[in-house]
Amino acid sequence: MTVIYLYMQMPGSLEVRTIGRLSVENNVGEFVYNPAHVEAGGWVPDASRYPLRTQPYERITKNRGIPGFIRDAAPDGWGERLVAREHGDQKDAIGFILRSPNHDRTGNLMAGAGRKPPTGIGQAGLGKITQLDAFIQFADGVQGGFPHNTDKATKATLQQRSSLGGARPKCTLMNENRLLLAKPRDRYDTYDVPALEHACMTFAASKGMNVAQVQLHRGRVNTLLVERFDRSPAGDGHFYRVPMLSGLTLLDSDWNNQMSWAQEWHYGLLADEMSRRGVPHCDLQELFKRICFNILVGNDDDHPKNVAVLFLNGSWRLSPMYDVLPTTEGAAPSSLAMGIGSFGKELSRRNLLSQVGHYGLSHAQAESIIDEVAGWEAELTAHYRRYLQPAELDQALVAIGADKLRT
Secondary structure (H helix, E strand, C coil): CEEEEEEEECCCCCCEEEEEEEEEECCEEEEEECHHHHHCCCCCCCCCCCCCCCCCEEEECHHHHCCHHHHCCCCCHHHHHHHHHHHCCCCCHHHHHHCCCCCCCCCCEEEECCCCCCCCCCCCCCEEHHHHHHHHHHHHCCCCCCCCCCCHHHHHHHCCCCCCCCCCCCEEEEECCEEEEEEECCCCCCCCHHHHHHHHHHHHHHCCCCECCEEEEECCCEEEEEECCCEEEEECCEEEECCEEEHHHHCCCCCCCHHHHHHHCEHHHHHHHHHHCCCCHHHHHHHHHHHHHHHHHCCCCCCHHHCEEEEECCEEEECCECCCCCCCCCCCCCCCCCECECCECCCCHHHHCCCHHHHCCCHHHHHHHHHHHHCCHHHHHHHHHHHCCHHHHHHHHHHCCHHHHHC
16 A cells, blocks of 8 residues: 655645645555644635545545546656656556655645655756756657766756646746746657647637747757746745646546546536536636637647646636647547537537537527637638648648538
8 A cells, every 4th residue: 555645735825734645555545634634624626526524535446546636736648757767667656646746746736755744845846947958858868868968956857747748748947937838849749749739829829818828949849838827926936836627637537447538528517517616607618619729720639638727816717728739630630539519529510509508608609609710710821821830831721620610
């Protein structure tokens, strides 16, 4: 059995408390809140599925025994690869959490082996933007190790295991009072993925959508720099951690059980879970517009880890859009990763209009949003032509699915 303690930086504060203990054996977990946190009536990340109580939550089997709100702070594909590289394959998911550093975890949770959080936990260890080239070299040669002249401090800084960004190489770096997630082009990419994502995200921003701020660094390889929206500056080089729950956690879905995805991964269900947590109608309507935008640009990597809510000013809000780019399969996708309406994953106007009540929209309001996004096609094409090289431009143009919004 492996045991870890969960620490939480309180919303809007630099105070860190121990909120509970998680133990996992044979991929079955048990989570119990810290009695002191229960007695104080403390805030908890997922009050819908894990409300504050003294009794333990037993026989947790989804996500290899880890509650979703904790799994959100665990390393993802790239991070697990680095942990395995340094420590060997882990017998259970909790091992990956324990062996990943706290400074770049998603949201406001951290973890450790001790009952009390170490002083200053999570407030150090991040590199600076000047180390970007060193990280690109490291990411390019993960299997072969660091360049021979890389010092120990740089190695420690750049071997981050954040759950942000999935299986692709990435690293959080500081630039003055901003934290930037650096996502360089992978050596195995056929196409310039950072350039594609940059073009897609900047177009969405130009149309007034709520999008993570991005810039494209043109260096050794193109690198997308994404401003982290789960952090806000607190002065003196410190940052407030913003609580964050992924769509996967909202849906209570198991990332490791593909058999359940068809039933659980549905935008209508996701909107309902957001409503249950008090997310306002304007955000639900933004979510509907994002579905339309995914169809427009041909983004079929819209799985529920790529959408989230943030706890801001005392309430849950839809996070800025992130990880959106056209498919590079040489054609517009035939479906998205998640169900859309009564006709499942069918990409059509009738499917988009079939369950608009989930988003607090009338039929006429939904039609107006669909028409608005479909009407962006010519501007999107011009935007791509301005920012993309021929190989990436060809892929982006054939991925456009505006016709599916009209029929």
